[in-house]
Amino acid sequence: MRQKTALIPTLRSVAEAEMISHQLLLRAGFIRQVAAGVYTYLPLAQRVLNKISTIVREEMDRIGSQELLMPALNPAELWQESGRYDTYGPELVKLQDRHDRRFILGPTHEETITDLVRNAVNTYKKLPMTLYQIQTKFRDEKRPRSGLLRGREFIMKDAYSFHADRESLDEIYQDMYQAYVNIFTRCGLEFGSVEADSGSIGGKGTHEFMVFSEAGEDKIAICTSCDYSANIEMAEIVIDETSSANDETVAPIEKIHTPNIKTIDQLATFLQVGPNALVKTLLFIVDEQPVMVLVRGDHEVNEVKVKNIMEASTCFMADEQTIRNVTGASPGSLGPVNVKEKITILADQALRGFAQWHIGANQDDYHFLHAVEGRDFEVSKYADLRTIEEGDKCPRCGGIIRFQKGVEVGHIFKLGTKYSDAMKGTFLDANGREQMYIMGCYGIGISRTLSAVVEQHHDEGGIIWPEAISPYAVHLIAVNMKDETQRNLAEKLYKDLLHAGVEVLFDDRPERAGVKFKDADLIGIPKRIVVGSKATENLIELKSRRSGESQEVNADQILTLIQK
Ligand code: ATP
Ligand code: MG
16 A cells, blocks of 8 residues: 555544553554544554454354344344343333334344344254354443543454353353463463453353453452462452451441541541441442441442342442431441431442441441441341452452553353243254253453553554564655655565565655654654665665664565565
């Protein structure tokens, strides 16, 4: 491609972008924003997306997954059948056609594919079957501010597998796991896989593929001694016995006046104890029911764990008005004693050994001291409800946990019969009996992967593409197009490279050398051929974008060198 007529609108600076990948993709002329979280992929980005997609296709095809393409526009009925029309939340884009029929723009396609397969595949003889697509997804994300890392319209590879039994699901899951390792390795990413929560898709057994990067919104708990890693939403807590008992001498419950004390730190100062001797009470709405959750003062409640313990599909913190309605107090004064309504009270396992609890009195500006579980209130259930912290023990080996930030590029799930149950997806087994499909689903953010690669592969000058997914293999630069010898040699090399099937971007613009080199650094094609003043001696420069190393070579050798 000749750069003179190529659409590569580079910019010296951008104001709006925070993430490095977002900045560089804008500056290097790969993307333009059309609306918040909605982008045009310019020709360079489109080439990278195609290459990532090709790698994905090769790895999917290798494990016997078949490509199809489902629509973005899907009837609401399918989502009503699964129940997700109401539970998916505000990220689901809903719309109506001219006849007032309701539709959604697919954020994922379990419903559509389950509907397809329940009609098209009726016998165990066709199973297992794995289908995938590379397709545009829509999610009305709350914070679409990170460029392609979190779009409201983005490209995903989503695969779905259908099985007659669990063992078959386990096998395909393992194949997918390996395919994902291959895909992200081939894309040049440094990544890890972590145990994860299955979110609104549901089911047990899931891994997220995380690219380690400061740009990540996900926190991963990593053990410093063994290879344990988990999303912090999921990381289990091993009970630390030494921290789980406070003062043994139990006094009668006592209500005390605590004016203007709203936080655990204020209460700790007021009572002159550490926050770890106190109990924090929060109110959550779990599947529309209020649930009180208690953790030690220095711990944080983990919503995902609360949701999972309650076997619920939604869980969020109650707002102030709801808290007042349920408890009669404002958020800083809650506790399990004298709750107005009978509600579920969950307590973190670290509180099990607490002889006496100092807690809010469900009355503004009052707390109880020496409340005793079983005497003054009842806990419905003790469980692991808090979020792991740096310095906690590794649940596997007892080593020390530290955190790392990551970008989730892929996610594999064992769905089980969640969708086949809801949508009556059945087949006939060998005995002619009707059975539910057992399902798995497997996603990769194609556009997010592109961005994640930029997060990991760049320097001050710009992007440095790994060869496998670079928009072009070679950047040919004629330093001075006005110089006839340089121009002629560059034109000849361009033709030779094209003829040899090398993907080449030819900077034939009548620009100054400085501008060309700056743009070339920004765009980040790994190999660069510079045709400059030594063209008179048939000599050119071959330079690596990554190492900056360059060598002078005879122009006649260039094809052999490039193809090597
Ligand atoms: P996140 O927690 O980052 O929102 P998710 O758990 O919602 O991700 P999945 O539903 O598992 O994501 O979707 C499969 C894959 O699609 C993800 O692993 C990710 O790579 C990609 N993806 C999800 N949401 C977005 C988005 N808003 N923009 C770009 N890619 C996305
Ligand atoms: Mg999401």
